[in-house]
Amino acid sequence: QVQLVESGGGLVQAGGSLTLSCAASVRTFSTYRMGWFRQAPGKERDFVAAISWSGTITYYADSVKGRFTISGDSAKTTVRLQMNTLKPEDTAVYYCAARDPRIVRSPRIATDYDYWGQGTQVTVSS
Secondary structure (H helix, E strand, C coil), X not given: CCCEXXXXXXXXXXXXXXXXXXXXXXXXXXXXXXXXXXXCCCCCEEEEEEECCCCCCEEECXXXXXXXXXXXXXXXXXXXXXXXXXXXXXXXXEEEEEECCCCCCCCCCHHHEEEECCCEEXXXXX
C-alpha cells in the first residue's frame, strides 16, 4: 500500500511559477512508476508528466512540455513538479499517482495507476 500526499498548490498570476510536491509513504521509484495528472472542472483527468523508476526518463504532455519539469529526490520518496510560465488553462486539481512498473505501455493512461493522492488545487489568474 502506498500513500501519496500532494502539497504546493495555490493561486498564482499568469507567467508565474509553482512547485508541487508528492510525498510517498514508501520508497517509490524502485517499486512504482510515478506520474502527475490534472483535472479541471467538468473535464476528464489528463496526463501531465511521469518519471521512470530510475528517475532518468521523463514524459510530458505536449501542453506542458518546456514549461513543467518532473523530478524525484535521491531517497526516492518525493516527486516534484516544477511549473513555470503558468497559464490560466493550467488551472486544475493536480494529482500525484503511482503505478505498477511492470506495465510497459505509455504512462499517460490514468486507469493504469493504482494509487492516488488527494489532489492539490492550482489556480492561475489572467
